[in-house]
Amino acid sequence: xxxxxxxxxxxxxxxxxxxxxxxxxxxxxxxxxxxxxxxxxxxxxxxxxxxxxxxxxxxxxxxxxxxxxxxxxxxxxxxxxxxxxxxxxxxxxxxxxxxxxxxxxxxxxxxxxxxxxxxxxxxxxxxxxxxxxxxxxxxxxxxxxxxxxxxxxxxxxxxxxxxxxxxxxxxxxxxxxxxxxxxxxxxxxxxxxxxxxxxxxxxxxxxxxxxxxxxxxxxxxxxxxxxxxxxxxxxxxxxxxxxxxxxxxxxxxxxxxxxxxxxxxxxxxxxxxxxxxxxxxxxxxxxxxxxxxxxxxxxxxxxxxxxxxxxxxxxxxxxxxxxxxxxxxxxxxxxxxxxxxxxxxxxxxxxxxxxxxxxxxxxxxxxxxxxxxxxxxxxxxxxxxxxxxxxxxxxxxxxxxxxxxxxxxxxxxxxx
Amino acid sequence: xxxxxxxxxxxxxxxxxxxxxxxxxxxxxxxxxxxxxxxxxxxxxxxxxxxxxxxxxxxxxxxxxxxxxxxxxxxxxxxxxxxxxxxxxxxxxxxxxxxxxxxxxxxxxxxxxxxxxxxxxxxxxxxxxxxxxxxxxxxxxxxxxxxxxxxxxxxxxxxxxxxxxxxxxxxxxxxxxxxxxxxxxxxxxxxxxxxxxxxxxxxxxxxxxxxxxxxxxxxxxxxxxxxxxxxxxxxxxxxxxxxxxxxxxxxxxxxxxxxxxxxxxxxxxxxxxxxxxxxxxxxxxxxxxxxxxxxxxxxxxxxxxxxxxxxxxxxxxxxxxxxxxxxxxxxxxxxxxxxxxxxxxxxxxxxxxxxxxxxxxxxxxxxxxxxxxxxxxxxxxxxxxxxxxxxxxxxxxxxxxxxxxxxxxxxxxxxx
DNA sequence: TTTAGTTTGTGCGACGGCCATACAAAACCC
DNA sequence: GGGTTTTGTATGGCCGTCGCACAAACTAAA
Numbered sequence: 001x002x003x004x005x006x007x008x009x010x011x012x013x014x015x016x017x018x019x020x021x022x023x024x025x026x027x028x029x030x031x032x033x034x035x036x037x038x039x040x041x042x043x044x045x046x047x048x049x050x051x052x053x054x055x056x057x058x059x060x061x062x063x064x065x066x067x068x069x070x071x072x073x074x075x076x077x078x079x080x081x082x083x084x085x086x087x088x089x090x091x092x093x094x095x096x097x098x099x100x101x102x103x104x105x106x107x108x109x110x111x112x113x114x115x116x117x118x119x120x121x122x123x124x125x126x127x128x129x130x131x132x133x134x135x136x137x138x139x140x141x142x143x144x145x146x147x148x149x150x151x152x153x154x155x156x157x158x159x160x161x162x163x164x165x166x167x168x169x170x171x172x173x174x175x176x177x178x179x180x181x182x183x184x185x186x187x188x189x190x191x192x193x194x195x196x197x198x199x200x201x202x203x204x205x206x207x208x209x210x211x212x213x214x215x216x217x218x219x220x221x222x223x224x225x226x227x228x229x230x231x232x233x234x235x236x237x238x239x240x241x242x243x244x245x246x247x248x249x250x251x252x253x254x255x256x257x258x259x260x261x262x263x264x265x266x267x268x269x270x271x272x273x274x275x276x277x278x279x280x281x282x283x284x285x286x287x288x289x290x291x292x293x294x295x296x297x298x299x300x301x302x303x304x305x306x307x308x309x310x311x312x313x314x315x316x317x318x319x320x321x322x323x324x325x326x327x328x329x330x331x332x333x334x335x336x337x338x339x340x341x342x343x344x345x346x347x348x349x350x351x352x353x354x355x356x357x358x359x360x361x362x363x364x365x366x367x368x369x370x371x372x373x374x375x376x377x378x379x380x381x382x383x384x385x386x387x388x389x390x391x392x393x394x395x396x397x398x399x400x401x402x403x404x405x406x407x408x409x410x411x412x413x414x415x416x
Numbered sequence: 417x418x419x420x421x422x423x424x425x426x427x428x429x430x431x432x433x434x435x436x437x438x439x440x441x442x443x444x445x446x447x448x449x450x451x452x453x454x455x456x457x458x459x460x461x462x463x464x465x466x467x468x469x470x471x472x473x474x475x476x477x478x479x480x481x482x483x484x485x486x487x488x489x490x491x492x493x494x495x496x497x498x499x500x501x502x503x504x505x506x507x508x509x510x511x512x513x514x515x516x517x518x519x520x521x522x523x524x525x526x527x528x529x530x531x532x533x534x535x536x537x538x539x540x541x542x543x544x545x546x547x548x549x550x551x552x553x554x555x556x557x558x559x560x561x562x563x564x565x566x567x568x569x570x571x572x573x574x575x576x577x578x579x580x581x582x583x584x585x586x587x588x589x590x591x592x593x594x595x596x597x598x599x600x601x602x603x604x605x606x607x608x609x610x611x612x613x614x615x616x617x618x619x620x621x622x623x624x625x626x627x628x629x630x631x632x633x634x635x636x637x638x639x640x641x642x643x644x645x646x647x648x649x650x651x652x653x654x655x656x657x658x659x660x661x662x663x664x665x666x667x668x669x670x671x672x673x674x675x676x677x678x679x680x681x682x683x684x685x686x687x688x689x690x691x692x693x694x695x696x697x698x699x700x701x702x703x704x705x706x707x708x709x710x711x712x713x714x715x716x717x718x719x720x721x722x723x724x725x726x727x728x729x730x731x732x733x734x735x736x737x738x739x740x741x742x743x744x745x746x747x748x749x750x751x752x753x754x755x756x757x758x759x760x761x762x763x764x765x766x767x768x769x770x771x772x773x774x775x776x777x778x779x780x781x782x783x784x785x786x787x788x789x790x791x792x793x794x795x796x797x798x799x800x801x802x803x804x805x806x807x808x809x810x811x812x813x814x815x816x817x818x819x820x821x822x823x824x825x826x827x828x829x830x831x832x
Numbered sequence: 833t834t835t836a837g838t839t840t841g842t843g844c845g846a847c848g849g850c851c852a853t854a855c856a857a858a859a860c861c862c
Numbered sequence: 863g864g865g866t867t868t869t870g871t872a873t874g875g876c877c878g879t880c881g882c883a884c885a886a887a888c889t890a891a892a
Contacts (some may be wrong), residue, residue, distance in 0.1 A: 012461050012732045013437040014879065015849045021429040024852090037867055047428050051850055053870060071869095079858040080867025221661040235750070242653070242750025245637040248783040251749040256742050256780060259674065268745075283578070326672050329684075331747055333667040334651070336660025363686045366673060367579070367664040431850065431877050440877090455840055467879055469841060494839025495887040702857095 011304050013384050018207075019055075022047065023401045026055045027064055031109060031398055032082050037081020056084060062404050063089050063152055064109070064397070065189070071231060086110050090397060090404065091151045093142050094389030095135055095188070096159040099124055099176050099229060100297075102131070103383070104138040106146060107390035111213045111396065115145045128182050136191035143192075157198040157391035158184055159205045159385035161228065166247045169199035175265055176229045196393060202226060204241055204249065204387030206380070209235025212391035213374045214384070221332055221405065224341040225252060226384070233272045235335060251279070255327045260274045275323040278302075284316035296374065299345040306352050314352055319352030325360020332365050332373050343378035350377040429630050435471075438463065439817045443480060446500050447525065447814055453487045453497025472500060478820050479568055480525070480813070489538045502526050506813060506820065507567045507638065510805030511551055512575040512618065515540055515592050515645060516713075519799070520554040522562060523806040525813065527629045534798070542600050543746070552607035559608075570820060571809035572688050573614040574600055575801035577644065582663045583616035586710045592645045593683055606767070614808060618642060620657055620803030622759050622796075623650025628807035630800070631757060637669045638755040638792075640669060640746055641740065643762050643798070647689045651751060669693070671743045691739040694718075694761050700732035715761040722768050730768055733822045737769030741776020747787050748781050759794035766793040 036044075036269035042052040059065040066086050071081040080363050086109045096103040100122055106115035117138055123131050146153050149220050157316020162174025189197040209225035216224065220239040226232045230334070231253030235242040253273035254266050261270030274280055278298050285302065293414065305313040328340055342350055342357070358375050362368055380382060397404055443465045445457050452460075462493040466522040475481040480503050487497040506521075512519040516538055523532035533554055539547050554574065562569050585601020623640035625803025626632035632640065636655040642648045647669030651658040658666070669689035670682050677686030690696055694714050701718065708714050721729040744756055758766055758773070775792050781789055794800060813820055 010437060010441060012441050012463050012879095015431070015434065015439075015847085015877095018429040018849060018878095020436055021426060021433075025426060026427050039870070048851055049870065050852090054850090075860085076868080077858095077860040077866070079870080081869055137576040203682045233750075237653075237658070237872080245754050246752055246783065246787045248752045248787065251752075251782045254749045255677070255746040255784045256674070256781070259742060265783050275467050305477040326675065330749055333670050334649075334665075334747055334750060336662055336664045338661050364670070366670045366682050367662065369663045371664065407494065429850090431879090434849090434878060452838075464880055465841065465880090466843080470878085491889085492839080493837070493889045495841080499838055 020053070020400070020402050021376040023055055023059060024399055026052060027059055027401050028398050029063060035068060035071065035085045037083060037143060039081050039190060040071075041084070046180055050103070050350070051135075052159065059401060063087050063403060064401055069311060072243065088112065089152050090154050092154045092390040092393035092397070093137055093139060093146075093156040094159065094205075094386040094391070094393075095156065096386040096389060097123065097131060097135060097177070097184075097387070098161055098382075099157075101382070102135050102138060103386045105386045106151075106389055106408070107387065108151070109394055113387070114149070114151070115142055116386075117141065122130045123177055125178060128179050128184075128187070129175070132184070132187050132191060138158075138190060139188070139192055152404075153195075155198070156188070156195060157187055157200065157205075157389040157392045158203040159389045160184060160199055161230070161232075163202045163248060166198070166200050166204075166243060169197065170278065171199065197306075200389070200392060201232060201234070202385040202388075203232030203245070204234040205386075205392060206235055206343050206384035207341070207380075208241060208391045208395070209380060209384045209388035210343065210346060210378060211236055211239075214341070215379055216341050217341065219338050220343055221335070221337040222339040222400070223250075223328070223337050223377075224250075224343055225328070225346060226344040227253075227276055227278065228344045229347050230276050231276050233331070235337075236338075236403045237335065238302035252327060252331060253329060257323050257326045258359045264301065276320045281320050281346050281349075283314050284319065285310070285313040288311075290353075299348055301343075307351070317349050317352040318356050320349075320391050321356030322360055324353070325357040327360050328357065329364030332361060333367075336367065336371070336374060338371070339374040339376050341376045341378055341385055343380065347378045347381070353356050418594060429637075436816070436818050438467070439471055439475060440815055441763075442468060443502075443817050444814050447480060447502045451487065451499035451501045452482060453499060455497050459489070460678060465790040475817060478817060479503050480817055480820060485494050500704075501636055504528065505566070505568050506570050507562060508806040508808075508809035509555060509562075509572040509638030510575065510621075510802040510807070511555055511572065512598075512802040513539065513551060513593070514575075514577055514801070514803060517667070517798070518551050518554060521799070521801045521802045521806055522544070522558050523803065523810065524567070525810055529563070529803070530567070531558055532802075533557065539593055539596060542780055543616065544593075544595050544600075544603070548600070548603050553752060555604070555608055568816045568820075569611075570614070571614070571815050572604070572608070572611060572615065573805040573808045574604055575618040575805045576615055577599060577618050577646065577648075579664060580615055580617045582614070582616050582620075582659060585613065587615065615681070616808060617648060617650070618801040618804075619648030619727060620650040620659070620800075621808060622794075622800035623652055623757070623804070624657060624807045624811070625796060625800045625804035626757050626759065626794060627652055627655075628811065629803065631795055632755065635754050637751070637753040638757055639666075639668075639744065639751060639753050640757040640759055640794075641762060643669075643692055643694065644693050644760045647692050649747070651753075653751065653753075657771075668743060668747060671740045671746060673739050676815050688743040692736045692743075693711075696767075697729075697732050697736050700735065701726070701729040702731075718761075719764045722765070733765050733768040734772050736765075737772030738776055739746070740769070742780065744773065748777060752783065752787070753789060754787070755790040755792050755795055756791045756800040759796065759800050763794045 042049045047175045066087050067082045068085045071083045088108050092110045101120050103118045163172040171182045171184045173180045185197045185199040203226035206226045215268035216222050224234045227366045233250040235250045254271045257272050258270035262274040264271035264274050455467045456466040483498045484501045488500045504524050507524045510521045519534045575655050579588040587598045587600045589596045601613045601615040604640045619642035622642045632638050640650045649666040649668035670687045673688050674686035678690040680687035680690050
């Protein structure tokens with residue numbers, strides 16, 4: 001008790017703190033745009049050319065940067081600089097467990113997808129053991145590719161459709177999978193020989209993906225709605241994922257939008273999820289269980305019918321858009337974000353609901369007159385969450401480059 | 417364009433960065449609890465005793481710390497340490513403009529109120545010029561006290577009932593004052609001879625006060641509802657005030673809780689403010705304009721009648737509690753905070769609405785099972801916002817102690 | 833009273849980081 | 863080809879923390 005620090009006071013600094021911070025600054029500077037020379041990085045960051053040289057040297061040593069020929073700035077006087085780019089050798093593995101599929105991807109620091117696999121599987125009523133076994137098999141496939149191409153894995157993360165305690169990687173509750181209180185990160189880790197594994201909510205990771213390589217690139221404050229069966233959201237504040245005190249934040253699906261409405265699984269009444277979820281839309285549109293089974297993918301069926309002009313579907317989707325707009329307006333009034341990204345099944349359905357969302361936001365957002373809140377549509381298909389899982393690791397590499405040394409050592413030990 | 421840094425990348429570090437960070441760490445450590453010796457600070461922060469000695473020396477030089485006799489740890493072996501405490505000479509001035517009063521306070525780093533004044537004034541339809549003149553007169557009174565007692569002013573901040581752009585200190589819109597787009601910070605500053613002045617929303621500052629010296633001490637994540645005529649909120653996330661992208665966040669009053677409800681001033685329908693605001697409660701309780709004028713203070717009248725068992729009032733307040741609970745549940749589902757603080761007129765009315773708020777939160781907060789969200793009642797009366805205005809400056813002194821040198825120099829120049 | 837043991841605060845040299853400066857290399861311009 | 867400009871590196875200086883040593887001040891025990 002007597003040794004705890006008051007509040008969340010920042011901890012002490014040190015010369016190594018300085019070094020680490022500057023390693024991050026330089027790396028992010030170079031990763032954040034086109035290739036740059038050392039001199040340009042120095043000018044942009046305020047560091048000296050000499051210091052940047054030293055930092056870059058260390059980052060090259062760590063395989064995080066590489067020199068790629070000359071800077072293309074033809075015509076100007078002076079010695080040309082050597083272009084520095086982010087390395088294509090350091091990669092991260094993303095995994096995803098969802099209701100009807102499993103997925104892997106391997107992505108490098110530059111944002112290129114180096115490997116990808118997506119397998120259908122009805123996980124609704126499977127026990128977690130066999131499902132995680134299959135997931136681990138996918139992961140080992142990815143590791144084989146990584147080894148074959150001589151890449152360096154910086155870490156593994158899993159996207160999960162439910163409430164996740166991000167620090168421990170424990171899945172607390174996933175109603176749509178029927179799982180509860182499962183230490184997914186540890187389970188996956190032990191199946192892969194003890195490599196460290198992280199886990200997080202799919203909506204959070206989808207938001208991360210949108211920020212990393214999606215439509216929200218460059219936006220530091222936005223909300224990413226991620227609707228499938230349930231409705232989740234990932235919230236970016238100040239360039240970082242907002243998780244709340246306990247990591248249970250952003251439960252947009254359980255905002256009350258219809259106080260006298262339908263009962264929700266969560267025990268309350270009139271939650272957004274009872275109107276906007278895939279199932280809810282399908283039900284209102286008169287799509288029965290048989291139809292769903294035949295189509296295998298509810299969203300695709302909805303899109304098909306909407307394209308054919310099915311009025312019941314179009315009306316149902318529009319109703320979802322309206323309710324979503326109301327819920328989002330509350331969220332925007334609270335978070336004052338620059339943009340809202342519609343993801344998951346809302347992407348394909350966007351043509352029939354964006355207008356309603358925009359209208360509701362225009363009317364209900366208090367600061368609409370000062371700061372318009374854009375409505376963007378995700379361009380990832382089902383891949384947002386896996387991509388985000390990889391991005392989780394990649395972002396932490398950029399923020400804390402010095403950790404790569406430790407990470408890659410542990411991997412090398414494992415391989416040898 | 418070519419010189420902007422990618423995203424919100426942290427800027428470069430330096431040895432001075434280290435020094436400044438550690439000055440803050442040491443100062444906050446000492447300010448955050450009972451008096452401590454240098455050795456104890458060293459043990460708690462991880463710094464060396466030597467380094468702490470050096471840092472403490474500089475902080476004493478800046479008048480931020482002082483040695484107060486010996487550490488009271490009788491009985492233990494060894495040389496006793498010299499107790500270090502936060503100085504009582506550095507103070508901040510808080511100002512407040514509200515609908516029916518103006519206020520000042522002078523508070524020191526230890527949280528003691530050194531001076532305080534509260535004057536009634538109907539600012540509803542006054543032009544801003546005369547009102548700010550009166551406010552400046554109050555501020556000069558405070559400055560006189562500061563000079564007389566040999567204190568050092570670290571800054572001035574103003575609490576305002578409306579939308580404020582915190583960086584510029586500009587009041588964008590205050591419906592209840594009838595003001596819009598007024599550079600309050602600059603106006604007050606020029607009336608005080610050019611001292612730097614900041615301005616912020618009253619709800620934000622009330623939240624700051626609750627965190628600084630109120631019921632939310634030690635809580636890093638909470639929402640402070642601040643209801644008077646309008647309903648605002650200040651949100652603390654990770655130990656800091658959350659302002660959103662443009663500083664227009666936390667507009668809890670304009671969350672939709674009754675989609676088919678009453679029209680709101682803001683143009684939307686069914687906003688929380690139409691049910692929970694002072695006027696709304698009074699209207700439902702059947703308190704007419706004459707009653708209000710006679711009582712001069714609507715809240716006190718409501719409390720009086722509720723204490724006498726007036727059923728219309730009690731029902732109206734309970735209805736407000738219910739609606740507030742619904743709105744807060746949405747906010748808690750999004751922000752996942754540890755606690756909710758009821759402030760402003762909700763403090764006195766708490767006995768007749770806390771139960772309803774608690775119940776609504778219990779039912780509607782998704783994570784209620786894992787992490788109970790406490791409902792706390794503010795103990796500040798009308799003083800929360802002024803105290804918060806002072807706290808705004810005091811907190812920044814703790815976080816950035818080295819700035820005090822510059823600040824106090826500018827003040828000394830002004831005085832001489 | 834004396835002695836040993838413990839804790840505190842300070843002084844000194846070392847180490848590690850960045851900055852300023854100087855300098856060679858590699859382009860462009862005339 | 864010489865002058866100019868820009869890049870990248872090497873060197874000495876400055877600053878801040880760390881580790882260590884030491885005197886001061888107190889407790890406990892002989």
